[in-house]
Amino acid sequence: MANLFDLTGKNAMIIGGAGGLGQLIAKAYAEAGAKVAIASRNEEKLKAACEELKAATGKEFKYYVCDATVEADVEACAKKSNEDFGHIDILVNSQGINKKYPLVDFPLDEFELTLKGDVTSVMLTCKHFGKYMMKNKYGKIINVTSVRGKIATKGPGNAAYCASKGALDMLTKQVASELGPYGITVNAFGPNIMKTPMMTKVFEMRAKEAGVTVEKYLEDQAAGLPLRRMSDPEDCVGTALFLAAPASDFVTGNIIYPDGGLTAIG
Known part of the structure; x- marks a missing residue:
């Protein structure tokens, strides 16, 4: 029982790991014994994140500059990281985009950008990291989705986000079906709206629409x-650790909701 959440000997790649929830997951995996790499488009943020993670854990972290929406980048990242570590056992897809407009005003390019950032990027990482996991006959893939893949919002603005997260949920299930015979589990977890820097502008917009302060809106x-x-974000770390650890070895194709009960009543 003591080893159910032990990641000793495992190597993890966190896409979107330079900040926010992805960086918290990287920290948790390192503390559980894994060697961890992070990847994103911004090298300066990656360097800063690695320094912060080392200061917090005393461990070394590698980083890879990678735009997950560009297949050549993802293919190169998968190849180089598997060469550097010998094998990548755990892949976390915490990247994403959240563009918000009322449906009738939604620019097509912004809608497509959201789908590319939230769905296509995950397909590409699963495709290229999955190839190595198939050879190794082992892997854990964890996708960060949202409650918005399951339930819509009452107000306008989330046509692209709800569509992309709903697609991501089904992509997760299909990838789980295809990769399961190779000893690879594929799951996702869907948080509720979280207090993160990315959501600050959304909170401000929603509060303004409601004619209240941001504090009142959040209350x-x-x-x-x-x-x-x-x-x-800390509320999701335990779920991310569970899905990466031996405790979840017989769990695949599932969406777990650390959402404070929203999907129970939504």
């Missing part, structure tokens, strides 16, 4: 949840 949102509080 009202929390009051509608069974657990009566908003989610922090």
Whole structure:
């Protein structure tokens, strides 16, 4: 039982690991014993994240500059990281885009950009890292989706995001079906709206629409949840660790919702 959440001997790649939830997951995996690499488009942010992670854990982290929407980048990242580490056992897709417009005003290029960032990028990482996992007969793939893949919002703005996360949920299930025979589990977890830097502008926009302060808006949102509080990124780390660890070896094709109970009542 003591080894159910032990990642000693495992190598993990966190796409979108230079900040936010991805960086928290990288920290948790390292503390659980894994060797961890992070990847994103911005090298300066990657360097800063590695320094912060080392300061927090005392461990070394590698980084790879990679635009997950560009297949050549993903293919090169998968090849180089597997060469550097010998094998990548755990892949986390925490990258994503969230463009918001009312449906009737939604620019097509922004809609397509959201699908590319939230769905195509995950297909590409699963494709190229999955090839190596298939050879190794082992792997854990964890995708970060959202409650918005399951339930829509009452107000306008989320046509692209809901569509992309719904697609990601089904992509997760299909990849789980295809890669399962090779000893690879593929799951996702879907947080509720979280207090992250990426969501600050969204909170401000929603509060303005409601004619209230941001603080009041967040209080009202929390009051509608069974657990009566908003989610922090830290609330998702345990789920991410579970899905990467031996504890979840017989779990695949599932979406887990660390959402404060929203999907139970939504």
